[in-house]
Amino acid sequence: MIRLDHLTKRYGATVAVDDVSLDIPAGAICALVGPSGAGKSTLLRLINRLIEPDGGCVQIGGAEAGTLPVVALRRRIGYVIQSVGLFPHWSVARNIATVPRLLGWETARIERRIDQLLDLVGLPPSLATRYPHELSGGQQQRVGVARALAAEPELLLMDEPFGAVDPVTRRTLQDALLEIQARTGTTIILVTHDVDEAVRLGTVIAFLSHGRLVQAASPAEMLRAPASAEVAAFFGGPRLGLRLLQTASAGERADFARTIAGEPVEAEAMLDEVVARMAAAGVTSLPVKDGQGRRGVISLDDVVAR
Amino acid sequence: MTHSTAQDGSLALPRARPGAPALAAAFILALCAVAGLAGFVSVAPNRLASGQPLPLWVASGPAVTFALVALAGLIAGLALAPRRPDRPLLVALASAMLVLGLVAATGEAATRLVAEGASGGGRLTRVSLGPAFWIWLVVALLVFADATGRIAALKLRFLLVLGLAAGLGGLAASGRLADLSLAREFAVNRDIFVEAVATHLGLTFGGLLLALPAGIAIGAYAAARGRRAGALFAGLNLIQTIPSIALFALLIGPLTALTAALPALRALGLAGIGAFPALIALALYALLPVARAVAAALTAVPPATLEAGRAMGMTRTQLAREVTLPLALPILLEMARVVLVQLIGLTVLAALIGAGGLGTFIFRGLGQTAADLVLLGALATIALALAAHLALGLLIGLARPQGAA
Amino acid sequence: MLLARPAAWVGALFLGLTFGMDRLAPLFSWLYPDLDRPVYTRAGFPELALSHALLAGSASLVATLIGIGAAVLATRRAGRAFAPSLQALTSIAQTFPPVAVLALAVPATGYGALPTLIALILYGLMPVTSATLAGLASVPAALREAADGSGFSPVARLWQVELPLAAPLILAGVRTSTIIGIGTATIGSTVGALTLGSPIIDGLSGSNPAYVLQGTVLVALFAIFVDLLFGEIERRLPRL
Ligand SMILES: Nc1ncnc2c1ncn2[C@@H]1O[C@H](COP(=O)(O)OP(=O)(O)OP(=O)(O)O)[C@@H](O)[C@H]1O
Numbered sequence: 031m032i033r034l035d036h037l038t039k040r041y042g043a044t045v046a047v048d049d050v051s052l053d054i055p056a057g058a059i060c061a062l063v064g065p066s067g068a069g070k071s072t073l074l075r076l077i078n079r080l081i082e083p084d085g086g087c088v089q090i091g092g093a094e095a096g097t098l099p100v101v102a103l104r105r106r107i108g109y110v111i112q113s114v115g116l117f118p119h120w121s122v123a124r125n126i127a128t129v130p131r132l133l134g135w136e137t138a139r140i141e142r143r144i145d146q147l148l149d150l151v152g153l154p155p156s157l158a159t160r161y162p163h164e165l166s167g168g169q170q171q172r173v174g175v176a177r178a179l180a181a182e183p184e185l186l187l188m189d190e191p192f193g194a195v196d197p198v199t200r201r202t203l204q205d206a207l208l209e210i211q212a213r214t215g216t217t218i219i220l221v222t223h224d225v226d227e228a229v230r231l232g233t234v235i236a237f238l239s240h241g242r243l244v245q246a247a248s249p250a251e252m253l254r255a256p257a258s259a260e261v262a263a264f265f266g267g268p269r270l271g272l273r274l275l276q277t278a279s280a281g282e283r284a285d286f287a288r289t290i291a292g293e294p295v296e297a298e299a300m301l302d303e304v305v306a307r308m309a310a311a312g313v314t315s316l317p318v319k320d321g322q323g324r325r326g327v328i329s330l331d332d333v334v335a336r
Numbered sequence: 337m338t339h340s341t342a343q344d345g346s347l348a349l350p351r352a353r354p355g356a357p358a359l360a361a362a363f364i365l366a367l368c369a370v371a372g373l374a375g376f377v378s379v380a381p382n383r384l385a386s387g388q389p390l391p392l393w394v395a396s397g398p399a400v401t402f403a404l405v406a407l408a409g410l411i412a413g414l415a416l417a418p419r420r421p422d423r424p425l426l427v428a429l430a431s432a433m434l435v436l437g438l439v440a441a442t443g444e445a446a447t448r449l450v451a452e453g454a455s456g457g458g459r460l461t462r463v464s465l466g467p468a469f470w471i472w473l474v475v476a477l478l479v480f481a482d483a484t485g486r487i488a489a490l491k492l493r494f495l496l497v498l499g500l501a502a503g504l505g506g507l508a509a510s511g512r513l514a515d516l517s518l519a520r521e522f523a524v525n526r527d528i529f530v531e532a533v534a535t536h537l538g539l540t541f542g543g544l545l546l547a548l549p550a551g552i553a554i555g556a557y558a559a560a561r562g563r564r565a566g567a568l569f570a571g572l573n574l575i576q577t578i579p580s581i582a583l584f585a586l587l588i589g590p591l592t593a594l595t596a597a598l599p600a601l602r603a604l605g606l607a608g609i610g611a612f613p614a615l616i617a618l619a620l621y622a623l624l625p626v627a628r629a630v631a632a633a634l635t636a637v638p639p640a641t642l643e644a645g646r647a648m649g650m651t652r653t654q655l656a657r658e659v660t661l662p663l664a665l666p667i668l669l670e671m672a673r674v675v676l677v678q679l680i681g682l683t684v685l686a687a688l689i690g691a692g693g694l695g696t697f698i699f700r701g702l703g704q705t706a707a708d709l710v711l712l713g714a715l716a717t718i719a720l721a722l723a724a725h726l727a728l729g730l731l732i733g734l735a736r737p738q739g740a741a
Numbered sequence: 742m743l744l745a746r747p748a749a750w751v752g753a754l755f756l757g758l759t760f761g762m763d764r765l766a767p768l769f770s771w772l773y774p775d776l777d778r779p780v781y782t783r784a785g786f787p788e789l790a791l792s793h794a795l796l797a798g799s800a801s802l803v804a805t806l807i808g809i810g811a812a813v814l815a816t817r818r819a820g821r822a823f824a825p826s827l828q829a830l831t832s833i834a835q836t837f838p839p840v841a842v843l844a845l846a847v848p849a850t851g852y853g854a855l856p857t858l859i860a861l862i863l864y865g866l867m868p869v870t871s872a873t874l875a876g877l878a879s880v881p882a883a884l885r886e887a888a889d890g891s892g893f894s895p896v897a898r899l900w901q902v903e904l905p906l907a908a909p910l911i912l913a914g915v916r917t918s919t920i921i922g923i924g925t926a927t928i929g930s931t932v933g934a935l936t937l938g939s940p941i942i943d944g945l946s947g948s949n950p951a952y953v954l955q956g957t958v959l960v961a962l963f964a965i966f967v968d969l970l971f972g973e974i975e976r977r978l979p980r981l
C-alpha cells in the first residue's frame with residue numbers, strides 16, 4: 031500500500047504539491063488527472079524520491095520511503111518518464127535491460143525477459159537491436175513502458191505513458207497493462223490527460239488542481255458526484271453523463287429472467303457500447319448473453335437507471 | 337515532356353564504384369609520366385651548388401625501376417580486378433610497400449652516388465629528393481589513405497598505419513637513408529631538432545592546458561545560458577579571425593609592458609617575447625573550440641535521460657560512467673583532435689617571436705635558402721599533426737557510442 | 742542600413758588607417774621615442790593592403806571555383822565513386838598546417854608571391870570542397886526526387902535546387918577558406934610576398950615594434966572586416 035501523508039513540495043513561490051494525503055491500496059490502479067501544471071509529475075517524482083518533499087512523507091508498504099536506501103528503492107519502482115528519456119547510446123534491448131542489469135540478473139534471464147516485454151508492448155523482436163533515434167515517437171514510448179516493467183516492480187509510476195501512440199495501439203496497450211496488473215498485482219499510479227483512459231483503467235481516480243488533491247474516488251463515484259465544477263468540467267461538463275456509461279457493464283444491469291430475439295451483446299460490454307448498439311439498430315432493448323451462456327435482456331431504462 | 341528518372345536519378349542507384357578503376361588508371365599514368373620526365377633525386381657537388389636532376393632509372397638502375405613500376409602495376413591491377421571484400425586491404429598493403437620501396441630506393445641511390453663521388457664533390461656530394469619522388473610518394477600515400485579508409489575494422493586500419501610508420505622509422509634507423517641530404521641535415525642538427533620537437537609539443541600542450549580552465553568555464557556558462565550565449569561565441573570567433581602571426585605579435589607589446597610593470601612576473605622568467613606571448617596566443621586560439629566542445633558535451637545528455645537513469649536506480653557513479661561519459665566523450669575527443677591539430681600548426685609561428693619549436697627550422701631554412709632545413713621542419717610539423725589526427729581518430733572510433741546518429 | 746552595421750565601421754577604420762598611417766607618425770614617435778623611423782616605409786600601406794587583398798582574393802576565387810567544381814563532380818553520377826576518396830583527402834589535407842604548406846612550396850617555386858599563391862590555393866581548396874560536399878549531402882533526398890519527378894534536367898536540378906539549398910554551408914566554407922587565406926598571406930611575407938605581414942616580419946626581425954603594431958592592427962582589421970562582410974552576405978541569404 032502507498033500512503034501519501036500531508037505531502038508538500040514548493041518551487042519558490044509555486045506550491046507544486048500542496049498538502050496531499052492519499053491512500054492507494056496494494057494492487058490498485060490510481061489514475062492521476064488534472065489540468066496541466068497541477069503537480070501530477072511532481073507527485074510521481076516525490077514517490078520515487080527523484081525529489082525530496084518539503085513537508086509530509088511517502089510510505090510504501092508500511093515503511094517510510096525517506097528512510098529506505100534510495101537506489102534500492104528506485105530499483106523496486108518502475109518509472110515511465112513523461113518525455114520518454116531513453117538512453118540514446120544504447121540499443122532497445124540494452125535500454126529495456128537497464129534495471130535487470132543493475133540488479134545483476136543473469137544474461138539468459140535478461141534476454142528472455144526482453145523478448146517477453148517486446149511482445150507485451152507490441153513491438154517486433156527485430157527492433158531489439160535498433161537505437162532510440164531509429165524509432166518513431168510511439169515506439170520509443172512503448173520501449174519506455176517495457177523498460178519500466180522489466181524487473182517486475184512492486185510499484186509502477188507512469189507519466190502519460192501512451193500519449194504518443196495511435197488510438198488502436200493505445201487500446202491494445204491499455205489491455206496489456208490491465209492483463210499484467212491482473213497477473214502480477216502490481217500497484218500502478220498513472221498520470222493521464224485522457225479522461226477515457228482514466229475511467230477505463232483507474233480503480234481510483236485522483237483529481238489534482240494547483241497542487242491540491244480535490245477529489246479521490248472510484249470512476250463511477252467521481253462521475254456521479256464531482257466534488258467541484260472544475261472536476262465536472264474536466265470529465266465532460268454537460269456530457270459527463272455519457273462517461274458514466276463507461277463505468278458499468280451490461281451484465282450488471284441486465285434482467286436475466288427473460289430474453290428477446292436478436293444478436294445479443296456480451297455481458298462484459300460497457301453501457302456506452304450498449305447504447306451505441308441500440309442507436310445503430312433503432313431499438314430500446316437488446317438481448318444479453320454472458321460467459322456461462324445465460325441469456326437476458328437490457329433496456330434503455332436499465333441503462334440510465336442509477 | 338517526359339523525363340526518365342532512372343537516367344539521372346543517380347540517387348536511386350546502388351553504390352556502384354566505377355571510379356576505382358579510373359583512379360587506378362590515373363595513378364599509373366601519373367607515375368609513368370613523372371618517372372619518365374622528372375628528377376627522382378638531384379645531385380649537387382656541395383650544399384650551395386644547385387643540383388642536377390637524375391630520373392629514376394639513372395638514379396636507381398633498371399632493377400629497382402622495374403620493381404617499383406611492377407608494384408604500381410599491381411595496385412592498378414587490384415583496382416581493375418573484380419571487387420572482392422579484401423581488396424582495400426590488399427591495395428593498402430601494396431601501396432605501403434610502394435611507399436617503403438620509394439624511400440629505400442632514394443636511400444640506396446644516395447649511398448651509391450655519394451660513394452661514387454658523382455658530380456665531382458666527393459664526400460661533400462649532396463643527394464636531395466626530386467619532384468618525381470615527391471609525386472610518386474604523394475600518390476602512393478593517397479592510395480594508401482584511401483584504401484585504409486575503406487577498411488571497416490578500426491583496429492586493422494590503425495595497425496596498417498602503425499605498420500607503415502614503423503617501416504619508415506625502421507628504414508631511417510637502419511642507416512640506409514643516411515646519405516640523403518635531408519638525413520645529413522638531420523644528423524648535423526639532431527640535438528637541436530629533438531629539443532625543437534620537445535619545445536614544440538611543450539608549447540602546443542601548454543597552450544591547450546592554459547585554455548582549458550577558461551574554456552571550460554565559458555563552455556559551462558554557454559551550456560547554462562543556451563541560445564543566448566551566441567554573442568559570446570561570436571566574440572571568441574573574432575579571435576580566430578585575426579591572422580595568427582598578428583595575434584602572436586600583437587601580444588608582445590602589452591606583455592612587455594606587463595612584465596616591465598610587474599617584476600614578480602619577470603622573476604618567474606616571463607618576458608614580453610618568447611614562450612610567454614606564444615603560450616597566451618595559442619591559448620587564445622584554443623579558447624573557442626574548447627568552449628564550444630564543453631558546451632556541446634554538457635548539453636549532449638538530454639535531461640530526461642538523466643532523470644530516467646536516476647529513476648531506474650543508477651547510482652551517481654553508474655550514471656556518470658554509463659550515461660554521461662559515453663555521450664560526452666566523443667565530443668570532447670573531437671575537440672581535442674581539432675584543437676591539437678590546429679595548435680601544432682600554429683606553434684610553428686612561435687619561432688617568429690623567439691619561442692622556439694619546429695618553426696625555427698622552417699624560418700632559418702627560408703632565411704638561408706636551405707631547402708633541407710625547411711623540409712625537416714615542415715615534414716616534422718606535418719608528421720606531428722597527422723599523428724595527433726590519427727591517434728585521436730582511433731580514440732574517437734573506440735569511444736563513439738553506436739547509437740549516436 | 743548597411744552603414745549602421747559593424748562591417749561598415751570596421752571597413753572604414755581599416756581604410757582610414759591604411760591611407761592615413763603616415764599622418765600618425767607623431768603618435769608612433771611618441772609611443773616609441775627610440776625609433777628613427779616610426780612608420781613603415783619599404784612600401785606604402787595602400788600598396789601592401791592592395792597586394793594582400795589581391796593575393797588572398799584571387800587565391801580564394803580560384804580555390805572556390807575548383808573546390809565547388811570538384812565537390813559537384815564527386816556528387817554527380819559519373820564521379821560518385823570518387824566522393825569517399827575526396828572526402829578522405831580533404832579531411833587529411835586539412836591537418837596540414839598552412840605554414841608547412843607554404844614552406845614546402847618554396848623549394849619548388851622559389852621565393853615571392855608565387856609560392857604564397859600556390860599554398861593559398863591548395864590550402865583554400867579544402868574548406869570549400871568539404872563544405873560543398875557537406876552542403877550537397879544536406880539536401881534532403883526527397884527534394885532531389887521531387888525535382889526529378891517534376892522534370893528538371895540534371896543541370897537545372899543542380900542550379901535551381903541543390904546549389905541554392907547548399908548555399909549557406911558552401912558560403913561558410915568560402916568564408917573559412919578566405920579567412921585562412923588572409924592569415925596565410927600574412928605569413929607569405931616570410932617567403933618574400935609583399936603583404937600586410939611584411940611590416941610585422943620586418944619589425945620582428947629588425948626590432949621595430951612600431952612596424953609590428955602597424956602591421957598587426959591593419960591585418961587584424963582587414964580579416965575582421967572581411968569576416969563581417971561574409972556575415973552580412975550570410976544574413977542576406979534567403980532563410981530556409
Ligand atoms: N524543477 C522545477 N522547478 C521549478 N518549478 C517546477 C519544477 N518542476 C515543476 N515545477 C512547477 O510545479 C508545477 C507542477 O508541475 P508538474 O510538472 O508536476 O505539472 P503536471 O501536472 O505534471 O503538468 P503536465 O500535465 O503539463 O505534465 C508547475 O507549476 C511547474 O511549473
Ligand SMILES: [Mg+2]
Pocket residue numbers: 070071072112189
Ligand atoms: Mg507532467
